[in-house]
Amino acid sequence: MTELLTVLPKRTEPWHVLPGHGSIGPNIRTTRKSGRHSLRHAMRDMGIESLARDYQKIPVVGRDECGDRAELERVMVGTFPLNIGNPTIITREFPVGDPWHTMTLNLRGELLGGGAPTGTVKADAPTQLWQLALTTDLDKDVIEPQVSSRALFRYAQFIQETASEIVAPTIPGAAATTLFNVNIQLIFSDPRLLIPEDSILDTRRYNTITLTIFTGALTDIITTPVQITLQNCVCDLEVLRVSPRVPLPLNVVKVLPFYKRYAPQTPPDATPLNLDRVPTLAMKRLLWFTSSLTDVIAGVPFTGLGTDNIIDTFRVASNRRDHFGSAQGGVSRRVLRGDNKVDYKTETFPAGWWIYDTVLDRSLMSALATGDLSVLQSIQTYQAGLPATPQVSVFQAGIQKLRGTRGR
Numbered sequence: 001m002t003e004l005l006t007v008l009p010k011r012t013e014p015w016h017v018l019p020g021h022g023s024i025g026p027n028i029r030t031t032r033k034s035g036r037h038s039l040r041h042a043m044r045d046m047g048i049e050s051l052a053r054d055y056q057k058i059p060v061v062g063r064d065e066c067g068d069r070a071e072l073e074r075v076m077v078g079t080f081p082l083n084i085g086n087p088t089i090i091t092r093e094f095p096v097g098d099p100w101h102t103m104t105l106n107l108r109g110e111l112l113g114g115g116a117p118t119g120t121v122k123a124d125a126p127t128q129l130w131q132l133a134l135t136t137d138l139d140k141d142v143i144e145p146q147v148s149s150r151a152l153f154r155y156a157q158f159i160q161e162t163a164s165e166i167v168a169p170t171i172p173g174a175a176a177t178t179l180f181n182v183n184i185q186l187i188f189s190d191p192r193l194l195i196p197e198d199s200i201l202d203t204r205r206y207n208t209i210t211l212t213i214f215t216g217a218l219t220d221i222i223t224t225p226v227q228i229t230l231q232n233c234v235c236d237l238e239v240l241r242v243s244p245r246v247p248l249p250l251n252v253v254k255v256l257p258f259y260k261r262y263a264p265q266t267p268p269d270a271t272p273l274n275l276d277r278v279p280t281l282a283m284k285r286l287l288w289f290t291s292s293l294t295d296v297i298a299g300v301p302f303t304g305l306g307t308d309n310i311i312d313t314f315r316v317a318s319n320r321r322d323h324f325g326s327a328q329g330g331v332s333r334r335v336l337r338g339d340n341k342v343d344y345k346t347e348t349f350p351a352g353w354w355i356y357d358t359v360l361d362r363s364l365m366s367a368l369a370t371g372d373l374s375v376l377q378s379i380q381t382y383q384a385g386l387p388a389t390p391q392v393s394v395f396q397a398g399i400q401k402l403r404g405t406r407g408r
Helices: 039-045 051-057 149-160 333-343
Strands: 071-081 087-090 099-121 130-136 141-148 177-187 209-215 222-243 255-261 281-292 311-318 322-324 353-357 376-382 391-401
Touching (some): 071 087, 087 222, 099 130, 130 149, 149 177, 149 255, 209 222, 281 311, 281 376, 311 353
Antiparallel strands (some): 071 222, 087 209, 130 209, 255 391, 281 353, 281 391, 311 376
């Protein structure tokens, strides 16, 4: 049995060269009954006989091994003009080779007024203007195609417990220009988990990462625009990465984050929504967005004004059991709203948004595995007296197994 004091680092030894698995730390073994520990002996091993005389021999964190630790870096990828009405593909500019925690997109544009511009700005504008996709050459989709930036903006708000920057467009005057922008954060490591880096985008695995930004039309953010022109749409792109000075093993990351959206449902005739069941997929969170009134675009998710008076109860069930709610009934909207406000520390919760969180205990192991289920459905009941043009949109955040790795 190795004594504890014999493997502690000496003042001349960096921590990473000590014996241990992967040379990452000391291989310390102790008995169930701890032996007698003497601070004086430990200090003597480091050459400290007297604090008054030898205090400079006390190891300073970051002094001897400062060149061997990892550091976080915010890297500006660049500024990219966006094609209005068409997709813009960004791939060659990404600095691959390190794990990424987040990617931040500042999406901005301008409105130019003509002789007598008129129109009405839509709720949550300009988030409806853009749809995103993020893919890799090995593990495929991180964000499935055509996920609305509105859903990604709200998801980041709930996870980070505060909303990012958003400047809504305003109707410009004659021959005048107004600016708008929204800051979208794509989250790869989950700060709500006890070990956030259980999921991260490790770009060392890939030769190619492709971000696709689809920019819509003026009518996506302005209702019935007259003599208004959408112009100069741009994306400022940044990644937050960790650069280890001692290379980490390629299997240090357990899973890859995954985001998708489903086709919208139209109450009250909507049937239960069949959720994805994939052997390599587990669900962390499911978000519902209920909207109504004239800004709803039929068949286009996450459009319209958010409203709370559509769904009455929420339930997620499979062929095995009820995972959210029960056979006696779903979770009440009033109870769920109160839970969401407390869980995500959001006093003023955005109207129309509801969250089912499978990892509230902050453990990745609690994510709902879907591959061994024959049925997995989102089931809602609706309130009486629905508003005009009601719609339910669903956004899913999950994790997927890395290709070529062992285990479930």
